Amino acid sequence: MPTPAPVLPLIDASSHWPERGALIGLDLGTKTIGVAVSDPDRRLATGVETVQRKAFKSDAARLLAIAAERNAAGFVLGLPINMDGSEGPRAQSTRAFARNFSKLTELTIALWDERLSTAAVERELIGMDVSRAKRAEVIDAGVVGYTIVQGLERYRAFAKSYDPDIVIDQERMAVMVGAGISYGDLSSFLHQQGFALHNLASLPQITVAGAIATATHGSGDGNKALSSAVVGLELVVSDGSLQRVELGEADFEAMVVSLGAFGIVTRVTLAIEPTFDIRQDAFVDIPWDELLAKFDAISSAAYSFSIFTKWSGPTASRIWLKTRLAAQRPGEFDITRLELNLGSNLGLKPGVPYSVPATVENPLALLNPFGVAGPWSDRLTHTRREVAPLPAEQIQSEYLIARPQLQKAVAIIRAMAERIDALLYATEIRTIAADEFWLSPAYRQDTVGVHFTWKKQIDAVDAITKELEALLIPLGAKPHWGKLIHADAATLAPLYPRMADFRSRVLSHDPEGKFRNAYLEKHVFG
Numbered sequence: 153m154p155t156p157a158p159v160l161p162l163i164d165a166s167s168h169w170p171e172r173g174a175l176i177g178l179d180l181g182t183k184t185i186g187v188a189v190s191d192p193d194r195r196l197a198t199g200v201e202t203v204q205r206k207a208f209k210s211d212a213a214r215l216l217a218i219a220a221e222r223n224a225a226g227f228v229l230g231l232p233i234n235m236d237g238s239e240g241p242r243a244q245s246t247r248a249f250a251r252n253f254s255k256l257t258e259l260t261i262a263l264w265d266e267r268l269s270t271a272a273v274e275r276e277l278i279g280m281d282v283s284r285a286k287r288a289e290v291i292d293a294g295v296v297g298y299t300i301v302q303g304l305e306r307y308r309a310f311a312k313s314y315d316p317d318i319v320i321d322q323e324r325m326a327v328m329v330g331a332g333i334s335y336g337d338l339s340s341f342l343h344q345q346g347f348a349l350h351n352l353a354s355l356p357q358i359t360v361a362g363a364i365a366t367a368t369h370g371s372g373d374g375n376k377a378l379s380s381a382v383v384g385l386e387l388v389v390s391d392g393s394l395q396r397v398e399l400g401e402a403d404f405e406a407m408v409v410s411l412g413a414f415g416i417v418t419r420v421t422l423a424i425e426p427t428f429d430i431r432q433d434a435f436v437d438i439p440w441d442e443l444l445a446k447f448d449a450i451s452s453a454a455y456s457f458s459i460f461t462k463w464s465g466p467t468a469s470r471i472w473l474k475t476r477l478a479a480q481r482p483g484e485f486d487i488t489r490l491e492l493n494l495g496s497n498l499g500l501k502p503g504v505p506y507s508v509p510a511t512v513e514n515p516l517a518l519l520n521p522f523g524v525a526g527p528w529s530d531r532l533t534h535t536r537r538e539v540a541p542l543p544a545e546q547i548q549s550e551y552l553i554a555r556p557q558l559q560k561a562v563a564i565i566r567a568m569a570e571r572i573d574a575l576l577y578a579t580e581i582r583t584i585a586a587d588e589f590w591l592s593p594a595y596r597q598d599t600v601g602v603h604f605t606w607k608k609q610i611d612a613v614d615a616i617t618k619e620l621e622a623l624l625i626p627l628g629a630k631p632h633w634g635k636l637i638h639a640d641a642a643t644l645a646p647l648y649p650r651m652a653d654f655r656s657r658v659l660s661h662d663p664e665g666k667f668r669n670a671y672l673e674k675h676v677f678g
Contacts (some may be wrong), residue, residue, distance in 0.1 A: 173225025384421030436503030641678030
């Protein structure tokens with residue numbers, strides 16, 4: 153009996169397919185199977201047939217015939233996961249179909265989350281003024297086309313950044329990756345292999361190289377910025393050679409959070425640990441005075457912590473607490489103990505994790521699941537990997553503040569609350585543990601990050617962030633290197649005790665200034 157074909161998540165399946173060749177998309181219904189086919193370069197997909205289901209043997213024979221006719225390289229099967237991330241009877245039935253179908257083909261079968269497909273296709277049809285009756289006729293074919301297109305977009309994004317030479321060193325507990333890989337793709341890969349990173353940022357789309365160079369962070373009192381996981385770098389330096397620097401070597405603390413000043417980072421080695429589960433829970437409407445009084449207790453109550461809010465109301469709107477679960481079988485976690493600690497002991501009120509009224513359609517479809525345990529890779533980031541960040545047009549700024557200065561910073565911001573809220577989508581407040589990187593805003597001090605996602609009203613946001621930055625910097629607040637900054641090098645230098653050392657090291661590594669640019673001149677060198 154031949155070996156069954158692999159049945160894998162899309163990202164894992166991609167390494168089993170040749171570089172070119174059509175993919176067959178399947179949308180498995182109870183009465184029909186929608187079929188779409190991509191072009192050989194996997195850029196487009198078109199619905200080609202709706203197979204009326206009769207018996208598994210005849211259904212499978214027709215699907216294999218279509219694959220043969222198209223000289224297909226593989227299959228993409230829509231997996232109907234529930235909106236909360238769980239798998240119900242339909243998903244289980246789909247997995248069973250995939251297992252049985254895999255026994256009849258050598259072509260790798262990819263499973264792709266189709267949660268948003270039906271809604272997306274229906275929105276497109278409504279936008280085209282297609283009648284309700286006609287929508288019902290075409291939506292099944294549309295769903296499978298949309299499913300495979302979305303899957304192909306994810307495949308291409310991964311293939312663009314993915315260095316196939318991801319090397320896991322289990323003895324060292326480290327992974328070496330291409331610098332352009334996104335944390336979403338890397339975390340999915342690591343979890344599949346049984347490993348984890350210590351933390352992730354809010355969005356899964358950011359790249360490893362960009363995040364570590366700018367001291368981008370997740371949250372949690374005990375969690376340092378993402379750069380703290382770096383144990384080695386490879387980079388092309390100013391003479392064109394490839395240089396490697398490792399933890400413990402000279403200049404390592406200067407070269408990780410470096411804003412690109414030392415060269416072009418090509419590969420990064422990160423510390424890893426065994427995979428773990430996280431459960432996230434949402435709480436709402438805590439009065440500002442109470443929040444500030446209990447801030448340390450609340451922020452330390454979970455592995456990761458975020459506040460989402462605007463500023464002019466009497467309460468901070470939403471608190472997300474992400475609890476790291478001890479190794480155990482699913483379902484054994486003592487939720488009663490968790491709710492007692494987070495609710496009764498801290499005075500937090502459970503609620504929905506999004507603003508009410510919601511600012512987007514079906515917000516739970518965008519967020520990673522709440523109230524149920526899941527892998528770190530699908531809980532530490534806020535949004536699902538397959539969902540683009542919303543809103544699409546925005547401006548970001550963030551100010552990193554020493555924990556003892558938080559109350560003063562909040563008072564400054566609240567005094568500007570009405571003007572800020574008029575331009576604001578939301579603020580996120582997070583905590584970051586101290587580290588040793590010279591240009592890290594958390595250099596040798598535990599820090600609170602106050603992030604602003606602004607509406608794209610460029611002139612108005614430019615004016616208010618200049619004012620806000622000027623008021624916060626005297627408290628020692630440092631603007632995030634990867635977001636909107638107004639302060640020049642002379643203003644920023646006193647905030648960084650090792651700034652002079654950083655400049656000196658850059659000049660010794662790149663004496664001709666080949667990697668200097670307008671950003672570095674304005675904010676670092678002056």
